[in-house]
Amino acid sequence: MxxxxxxxxxxxxxxxxxxxxxxxxxxxxxxxxxxxxxxxxxxxxxxxxxxxxxxxxxxxxxxxxxxxxxxxxxxxxxxxxxxxxxxxxxxxxxxxxxxxxxxxxxxxxxxxxxxxxxxxxxxxxxxxxxxxxxxxxxxxxxYSGYAMVRQMRAMVADGVLGALRVVQAEYAQDWLASDQTGNKQADWRGDPKRAGGGGALGDIATHAYHLAAYVTGSAADAVSAETSRFVPGRRLDDDVQIRLRWAGGARGQLWASQVAIGCANGLRLRVYGEKAALEWSQEEPDLLRFARLGEAPRTMRRGGPGLSPAAQAATRIPAGHPEGYLEGFAQIYADAADLIGAHKQGRxxxxxxxxxDDGVDGMRFIQAALDSAAGDGRWVALHEAGR
Incomplete structure (x- = not known):
């Protein structure tokens, strides 16, 4: 901190x-x-x-x-x-x-x-x-408040990975694998009037997309999407599969599902560059897998040596004492306090x-994915979404 x-x-x-x-x-x-x-x-x-x-x-x-x-x-x-x-x-x-x-x-x-x-x-x-x-x-x-996510962002920005080639994101859950009518949280998320046009797309795919954009420092240029409703009677998607073209030439895929049986909160990001690669999983948030071309992969640990100032600042307790969801959320509030406090003082x-602006980008992503899915997976540029 x-x-x-x-x-x-x-x-x-x-x-x-x-x-x-x-x-x-x-x-x-x-x-x-x-x-x-x-x-x-x-x-x-x-x-x-x-x-x-x-x-x-x-x-x-x-x-x-x-x-x-x-x-x-x-x-x-x-x-x-x-x-x-x-x-x-x-x-x-x-x-x-x-x-x-x-x-x-x-x-x-x-x-x-x-x-x-x-x-x-x-x-x-x-x-x-x-x-x-x-x-x-x-x-x-x-999830942008997690220490090792900020470590990933710093390493990409510092050029450790070189030019990015492939960005793969996924967010898999199973809590909507069956009919959840009567569940307050499921009911509003499945209602187009309250949730918007996307189900899993708006609820969790946006997290995976933002995580990828946050780490790479780049929004997607275009998407090709397929949305599915596997549970009978469901009005919004419960599974989405999306190809992405990233600014700068990288390619990738994003899968988000709420019917993936056996998956609790499986948010994962993998970023591959010309010189190295990084992999992070929300269910093991203290660990970051780092591999250089031609070398054996190694695991970096939150609170351990050699981390960026951004990752160190987002660490509250020593390595080996797990941090996770609440701490990542708290980091957003701590950073917000710094930002708003500075604004009040004119600094x-x-x-x-x-x-x-990240929120607008997220809505462009959702709309582009919906437009693409309605067009049988045609490529839709984010800046053309909704037109």
Missing amino acids: TAETMGGARLRLGMVGGGEGAFIGGVHRMAARLDDRWTLVAGAFSSDPARSQAFGRSLGLAQERCYGDWRAMAQAEAKRADRIDAVAIVTPNHMHHGPAKAFLEAGVAVICDKPLTTTLDDALDLADAVRRAGLPFVLTHN AHATMLPDV
Whole structure:
């Protein structure tokens, strides 16, 4: 951890969504607390005003800051001398755009769950709102907070791999391998009105795509995609297989599935260059496989010797004491505290955080994949998506 991240006054956090029974809301709250950089002070946690206020009180928030809806919260917080420093948007996808835009217009920085929105038009509108507001906007692609992911990014940027040739990403789960009707988390993810046009595509393929783009420092140029719905009655895809053409000439594939029986959270990235290769798996996040051409592969370990400053800064505990999902998520919040704290003081601050432009790129990826699949796998350039 950096000295800046370990120190500094706590910032005030608000939250929209993440109420009773919401998985990701609890994750955001734990991640925000982990490094003692944030204090949750306000929230609109549910579309039901009574439930929202009751849940806020159960978290120990002051009565007057347990809001019945996000519009009232944005208006009230904008007028307070002790207003929130940022709001975390942790709702289903269709409720990202409206609240995020409202808080930006109220002068509040935003930390938003992924994907950015449900449509490319809304993503572009939100990007315009960020530029008008001149405020920090953080997109919580949490896997970019892992120490060894940042090690990969540094090695690629330093030219250790040489020119990139092949980029392979996959994200395999099995939790939707059968009908999950009645499961709150499955229901909204399978509803086009709340999730958008992609099922596994919007839920997990976006993570795999962002991870690959984050590590390589390059967005994809074009995609050729096939989407499938294997479980009868499902309205959105539960398996996607995508070929990618990367800027700079690299080629690759991305597979994301929520019907891969035996797979829990199988996010993996492999990057092959002309001189060396890297491989990382989320289920063994402390380890990074590194192979130079003509040499035996070796394993690099989080917390071990020879790592980049970026990887060292994202390490909390000594090697051999595993870090993972919550720590990676917490790194996003710690970095966000540094960024937003610097903004409040009028200081420039370099950051590796995913931002609104990454969100727009993610929506271009989703739309291009949907367009390609509708055209029987034809190649679609990301800049032409939705046309």
